[in-house]
Amino acid sequence: MIAEVVSGSCRADPTGPGAAVVHGRREQVVRGRYAERERIERLLADAREGASGVLLVHGEAGIGKTALLDHAAARAHDARVLRVEGIESEMEMAFGGLHQLFLPVMDLIDTLPELQAAALRAVFGLSGDGVRDRFSVGLAVLTLLSEASAHGPLLCLVDDAQWLDQPSVDMLAFAARRLRAEGVVMLFAVRDGAPGAAVKGLPRLLVEGLDRADAAELVPDLPPYVADRVIEEARGNPLALIELSAALTPAQRAGRLGPSALPDAAAGLPVRLQEGFLEQLRRLPEAAQVVLLVAAADDTGDLTVVLRAAGRLGSAVEDLEPAERAGFVLLSGEALRFRHPLVRYAAYQGAPLARRIAAHRALAEALGEAGQAHRRAWHLAAASTGPDERVAEELERVAEWADSRQAMASASAAYERAARLTADPRSRARRLVAAAQRAADAGQDERCGALADQVPLPLEDPGVAASFARARAVVELGYRSPRAAARILLDSADLTGAERPDMTASLLTDAVHAAFSAGDAALIGEISLRSPALPVLAVPAGLFGGDVPGGLEALRALADAPAEGVMDRLMTGVYLQLTGDHPAAREAAAAVVAHCRDQGVSGWLPTALHLLVQTELSLGRHDEASAEAVEALRLAEYYDLAHRAAHLRAALAMPAAVRGEEERVRTLTGEALEYTRPRGVGRGTADALWARGVLELGLGRAEAALERLETAGTEAAHPLLRLPMLADVIEAAVRAGRPERASDAARALGEWASALGRPALAASARRCLALTGPDDEAEEHFVAALALHEGGSDYDRARTALLYGEWLRRLRRQIDAREQLRAALDAFEGLGARPWADRARTELGAAGGETGLTVREDGPIGPLSPQEREVVRLAAAGASNREIGAQLFLSPRTVGHHLYRAFPKLGVSSRTELAGLLAS
Structure with a gap:
């Protein structure tokens, strides 16, 4: 018996001849899929043992994806089953798919941590609150799945995911990528080649056409000649086999086939299938076609809503009977489901435009009575044939609602549709700019560019013009050229500054941030001089304009001032790091990270974590830097922040270089450079090459190290930007026997160390003087450097001790x-x-010393996987499983699973022993 799942509940075959035909077809469609069925059944078996699994099933229309999901539901005898199907006409309804999927388990929301529960209530429209952080929604989805599987396996089926709204897909994929030990199986089905929502980062299973033997089993009653012709036309597509054979006339079934009896093989298969379905639908009574059209235009599957709307067009529930008997739809309680997405598509696209408009108007009225204002607005938009400001205003309210729930893709779509319904050019421009901004926030850079191209120029409103510039700059910085992004923002500040001085500061601050990413000191200076009285610009105005004491004084004032927005906080940390005040920089970076987490500003979290990683590296805290960089890179990839991901790969390569992980360094820097070099991301390129230079230097290949480091220096085209790598350049040159190539770097390091007055820089400068200066002064410099290292980086102190020991x-x-x-060896071993x-x-x-020590493998937690290390570190600090899960975006049960696996490896039996172990 095949089980059908409707609106999240599992039921057996409905009775009746029509239902039997439908289920028989479904059972036939999955026939022969031995490998695919085995893989799905293995996931279900693993779920019964507590393991989770995810699979993205993809292939062409009619190939059998839905049948495989049905097969999974039928085999999930002891599992709770949730199901949702995407609908193309409703894919802009933010979180609509997520809401439909979780309807049967809505009562579990109250069991979630309050912040997560509040996030779900907000996106489901159960409260008027906004959502500051879409990660809280993703984590809530993960926790809710874990709670739903608390008493047994859970099977989630997401069919036609390409037509689900993007926010729902994002949250479900976010949770799916983090499932480990919850007993949850998630199956996504996606039609290849169909535009729509993107599902990323999941294991994939391609469903291909059936071989000839399996195909023949689906048409057993046809004469061999006819069967061969149908099989040839269907090209292994199971649905095509069934539908083409069902559409044959008695004469054709008997074998009387002329050369044009079947469609041209060159035609697209989905089109042929849709035409076949449409032909069958047209045989239904007129009233039945009306109900099916309304159902096809609806996205809820709610039979009450469909019938209420159909009633306005003269149809009633009795008119569904012919469609149900023909097997086009499945009914259960108050839910309606189409047998196949192509049936829905044919029912909608095959109707005349006037009827489609009438169906949307009827649905808008029905949904208005049901209090579903957002769905009503979209149906009103679908029914509009020209500008309509009333509907545009309703859609703008929908966009604002989606915006407040961090559903940027849906907000963008609503703003765009509102713009198309707007006659007034100024309002249309404003709405298009808003759509472009939200598209950029959603990581849809190509769409953002396309929307920006539609904005009528010049823009009369300076505020809209500034927002337009910011949207364009986001795309440039995130995916193209940071230098171009800075120029766009600078030009906008120049153009709009007189009329909108309130926006100048944020435009220029964003511009200087982009210029820092480009590593363009001249551009940094140009931007900062536009408004040198602005505290966040006064620092680079002094540092890059020749007034270093003035820049440092401005930095002290900026650091002491009350914290403003995220960008001001970030730039304060950047300046502290740039000027060598690494402890203060780390404190500032940690504060920005905490602010982003607490305030839900997750779009900035990867950037804030990147700054924290850089400060940890400067302090020699390589393990901490690695852990934070891994988290930041995971977030950057999730957000599609290719620019920030490249920076983070370069940063992650540095601790790997110190540990001598040659292959990992080359992989990380190669991926970073592939992005940064063609786009002029100078800082990212410099950091990647710096990591390669440190690797070569550590491995004793001084000539190669010098080449890498000098090339890195050309990317950071200012001594202040090159400052962190100068000590490595000097050591590489001396070791390579090229001391003349160390002179410029040594002079710059000494001058900046003196000007900035930071102990860490002074220590590096004295160490390098010992290498390049007179031999009779070397010891004085080494001793002074070691004293200046006190309280600073153990790694840098060990580097000095090694050079001093070699000299002695x-x-x-x-x-x-x-x-x-000995001191150097102990420190290096402690650092791995x-x-x-x-x-x-x-x-x-x-030197005659004892060397029989064993190199530490990343300390006491060396045997653990990277994920286990992060969990153990947080558990040792006293965090609960829920708190750890919230920070690492894991379910509490997965956190417990990691601890269960880590304890035996560490030789401990409880959490209380972890703190002492990590401190040893």
């Missing part, structure tokens, strides 16, 4: 050398810096 050994001061080399530890060990052995 060359002077045959073996006892003194062993002291420094294998190449540097090997070098210190070799030098120590040559």
